Amino acid sequence: MTVMDQVANIAYSLIIPVAVLFGFIMLNAAYLSYMERKVLAHMQARMGPMMTGWHGILQPIADGVKLFFKEDIIPAKADKWLFSLAPVLLLIMSIAAFVAIPFGPPTDFYGILSNKVPLWLTNLNVGILYVLALASVGTYGVIMAGWASNNKYSLLGGFRSAAQMISYEIPMAFAIITVVLLAGSLNLAEIVNAQSEKWFIIVLPVGPVAFLLYLISGVAETNRAPFDLPEAETELVAGFFTEYTGMRFAMFFMAEYANMVVISLLVSILFLGGWMPVQILPNTWLGGMPPVSWINGLFRLMPPVLWLLGKVYFLLFFFIWLRATLPRLRYDQLMAFSWKFLLPLSLATLLTTAVMKQMGLL
C-alpha cells in the first residue's frame, strides 16, 4: 500500500464519517430550536418564527449570527476560569457521546461503494457505559456553571439541577441494566441486533415498564419540561445559566439539544429496535402470511438508518409535546418521584426480568 492509499483510506474511514457525524450534530443542535419553536407555536395556535426565510426556515442561522455579535459578559465576582470552562465541558461531553452510537448496519449505499462500510464511528464493547459515563460527567458543567457565576439563582439552580440529574441517573441505570440483561451485551450494535425479532419495548411484561422508566429519566436528565426546575424562570430566573451571554449561552443551548438527540437515539436503540423496521406481526408468528408479509416487506424497503432517524425525530417531537402539555413539578415532588417511585419500580423490573430469564420465559 502506498502512502497515498493510506491517506485515502484514512480519509474514507475517518475524516468523512467524522465530518458527516459532526455536521449531523450541529444541524440538529441548530434546527431543533427551530423545530421546538414551531411545534410549540402550532400547539398553542400560533405561527412561530415566520420572517426569516420561508416559514422562518433561516431562523436558527439568524439566531446564531446574532449570538456571535452579542457582548460576552463575565460578572466581576465570578470565578472566571470555571465560568469559561463549564459550558465548554458540557458541550464537549454532549458532542462526544455521539461517537459510540451506531446509526445502522454496515451498508454499501445500494452499490455506490465497493464494499460495505459501518454506519458508526466506533463500535465500543462498552458502548452504553461510555455514553452513560459522558452523561454523568456532564453534571459538572451544570454545577460548575452555577457555582462559578456567584449568583444566588445560579447556584441554587446548579445544585438543584445536579441533584436532579444524579437522582434520575439511578432508575436510568437500572432500566439500562434490564436491557443489557435481555440483550446479554453492552455493545449498542449487538443490543439492536438482539431486537431483530422483537423490540424490547414489547417484551412483556418488563419491556414497556423499562421503556417508560428510561424515557422519564431521560427527560429528567436533560432538564426538560416537566422536569425543568433548574430553569424555572418564575423562581430561579434562568437557573445555572442566568449569568451567561452570547456564545457561552449558545453552548448551553447546543449541549441541551445535543443531549436530547442522544437520549432519543438511546431510547430508539435500547427499546425501539434501533434501525429495525416496524413489523406489523412478527415473522415467526402470522407475519409470514401473505398480506402481512407484503407490508412487512414494504417496510423493509426503507433504509435502516432512516428508520432509526424516524424514531429519533418522533421522540424529539414527543419531548416538545411534553413541554407544551405538562405543568412543571414541584422540586420535592420531583425528588420523591425518582427516589420513592422510579427507583423501586426499576429494581422490581430488573428482578422480574432476571426471574423470567431464569425460568426460561424470556
Place this chain on the structure above:
Amino acid sequence: MMRNFESLAYVPAEAFLSAFFLLALVLSFWKRIRTNRSLFYLAGFFGITIALTLELTAGRVKGNGALLFYGMIRNDHLSQLFTVLCLFSSLFLFLFSFISRETTRKFKDGAEYVLLILANALGMVLLVSSANLLMMYLSLEFLSFTSYLLTGFVDRGEKTSEAAVKYLLYGGIASGVMVYGLSLLYGIAGSLDYAALHMFFVNNTVPGVTLAIPIIFILAGMGFKIAAFPFHAWCPDVYEGAPTPFTAFLSVGPKAAGFVLIVRFFYQIFGSTDGGEILTAVGGLDWSLLFAVLSACTMTFGNLAALHQKNIKRMLAYSSIAHAGYILMAVASQTPFGVSAIFFYFAVYFLMNFGAFLVVILVSNEFNSELIEDYEGLAWKRGKGAFLASMLAVYLLSLTGIPPFAGFIGKVYLLLAVFQKGSSLYWLAVVAVINTVISLYYYARVLQLMFLSKRQKGVTLSAMERHHVVPYSVLAGLSFFTVLFGIYWVPIDHLSRLAVNFLK
C-alpha cells in the same frame, strides 16, 4: 479449595452475624422497637453470644487450614482463637455499654449503636480469617468504617468530632497508602492469594528494594490499625473522644484483629517454616529487623508520651500504644512460638485492659470526669471506693508486668519468643525491660494518688450505690482471672499453642 456454597457450612458464626445484622436493621425500621434501647442492647448481646456459641461448637467441624470461598477465607486455629477473642471483646463492649452512663443516657436511638457494633464484630471476624489481599483489605475497611462511626457516636463535645474526623482522615490516608502498596505487590507477583504469593516469592528472587516500597506502604495500613509508632497519631485523640466502652474495646478487639492481619501477611507470604523453630524470611526482605525497630520505637514512644498525661483515657491510649510495641516483639521474632505469645498476651491484655476501663467508666459515671487528679484518694472514699481502687491497682500492676499478675506472664512469653530468635534481637529485649520500668512510673502515679492521698477520706460515692451487682461482679471476675492466670496459666498456654497450627 472450597467453593462458595459448600463453604457456608464452615463459617456459621460469620454467616449468623451477617444475617443477624440484617435482621436487626430490618427490625429497627419500626419506631417502637428502635427507640427501645434496652431491647436493642439485649438483642445485640445475645446475637454476639449466639455467634460465639456457634464458633465454639463448630470448632469440631472446622478443619484446620481449610481454604474456603475459593481461598478467600482460611479456616484454622489462629482464626478460630482470635474470632473467639474478638467476639468476646464485642460482648464486653455491649456489657460496658449497659453500664456506662454515656451510652445509656446521652442518646436516644440505640439501634444504630448496636447495629454498628454488630457490623464491627463481623469486620473483625472476617479480618482474622482472610487469606487473600482483596478480602483482607475489604474487611479492614469494613472494620475501620464502623469504627469511625462509633467513635463519633456519642457526643462528648468538641473532642468527639475532632476525634472522629481525625480518625477518618488518618484512616483514609493509611488505607489509601496501603492499597497502593497492595497494588504494587500484585503487580510484582500477579496474585492476590496468600498461598500463591508465597509460592511466587519462594520461586522468584525479588530485589529487596523492589519489595521494600510495597511492604512499607502496606505497613502503613497495618500500623494504623494497631497504632504502631509512626502511624499512632490518631490514637490518643480517638481514645479520648470516643465513648469509653468503645475505647476499651478499640484497644483489644480491632487491635488483635490487626495483629492477626500482620501475622498472616508476613508469616504466610514472607515466611517459610520447614518445620524449624524459626521461620526463614522469603523474598529477600529482612522483616524481622523492620519489626524489631518498629517495636522498639513504638513502645518507647508510647511509654514516654504516657508520662505526662492528665486524662486517664489518654494515658491508657499511650499505654496501649506501648503494649502494641511489646506485642510487635513477637512478630519480629519470626518464630511460630511468637504467634502463641501474641495470643497469650492478648488473652491477658483483654482481662486487664477491659478491667481498667471498667473502673474508668464507673468513676466517670460518678464524677463525669476522666482526669487523673479526680482519682485522688479514691481508695478512702466511702461506698465501694476501696474496692474500685484496689481493682484498678490490680489491673494497672498487671499492665505494668509485675510478677503475681497475668501481665507478667504475658510479657515473659513475648520475651521468650525474642530469645528464641537468637542473639540478634537481644537488644530488643533490653529495650522492652527498660520500657517496663518507665511504664511503672506512670502507672504507679495513679496508684499513689488513689492510695496515699487521704484528703478525700470519708467522702461518699453517691452514684455507686444505685448501680446493680453486674459491674462489680464483672470487675471482680476480671481481676480474679488476672490474678489466676498470673499463677496458673496452663489453660491459656494450651490454647495459645494451638495458634501455631496455622502454619501447617
Place this chain on the structure above:
Amino acid sequence: MLLKGIFLYFAAVILLSAVLMITRRNPVHSVVYMLLLFFHIAGVFVLLNAEFLAAVQLIVYAGAILILYLFVVMLLNVDKEKLGSRAHRFWPWMAGFGILIAGEVVLLLLRGSFPVNPELSVQQTGAGAEALGIALYTRYLIPFEIASVILLVGLVGAVMLAKKTIKE
C-alpha cells in the same frame, strides 16, 4: 513508539493534574483537576484494554464520588479570605518523604529487573465485562457480598450523620 508517546502523555497529565490538585488554593479548582486526573486514568485503562474499568472509572469516580466531593466542598463554603496557603507547616517533611519514595521508585526502575508475572497480560478477548462478571460471581463472590454490606453500613452511617445534623 506511538503507544509509548500516548502513555507518556497520560502519565504526564496525571502527575501534573495531581500536583495541581493538591496545590490549588480554591478547593473547587482542585476538584476540576481531579476530574482531569480521572479522565486520564480512564485513558490508561483503555490502553490496557480494560474498557469496562475505564467506563467505571468515569461513572463511579468522576460521576459519583467526585460529585459528592464537589457538593461537600461547595457546601463547606470556605471563605476565600480565610483560605491561606494550602501548604501545611510540615510541607518540607512531606515533600522530603515524597522525594524519598520517588527516588526509590526511580532506583527501582534503573535496576531494570522488575519481575512481572507472565500471567498478567492484556486480554485480547474483548469480553472484559463478561469475564469480570463471571469472576465476580464465582471466585470473588464473598468480597463482592462483603462490599454490599460495607455499602449498607456506609448508607446507614451517612443517613445517621445527616439526620443528626438536620435535627440540630
Place this chain on the structure above:
Amino acid sequence: MTPDTYVPEHFLPVAIFLLLGGAFAVGMLVVGWFVRPRRPYPEKLLTYESGITPFMDAHQKFSIRFYLIAMLFLIFDIEAVFLYPWAVAYGKIGLYGFVEMVIFIAILLVGYVYAWKKGALEWE
C-alpha cells in the same frame, strides 16, 4: 498480547471527537471575539439579583440534603456498576448468579428502606 503491542484503535474516534468538541467550543468563542462588542462597566458586571444590588457572597451554606442525595446516589451507582457485568454474564452464571445477585440487592434494599424510614428521602 502485552501492553507494548496492544493498540486501542477503536478509541481513536473518541479522542478525535473530544478534541473536535473542545476545538469547536473554543473556536466559537475565538471567532466571536473578533466581531463582538466589548463595553464593560461596573454595573454591567454585577450579577443579577432581581434588579437590586447583590448583597453578601452568593456562596452560602447549602442544605445538607444535597449532600445526602449525593451520598445515596454514590451507593446506588456503585450497586448499578456491579450489576452491569452480572447482566452481561447472566447467561453463563445461571442460577447461582441469580441467587447471589438477589442477596446483593436484598442487602442494599434493606439500606434503601432504612433511608426511607429515617426520612432521608424527604425533601421538606
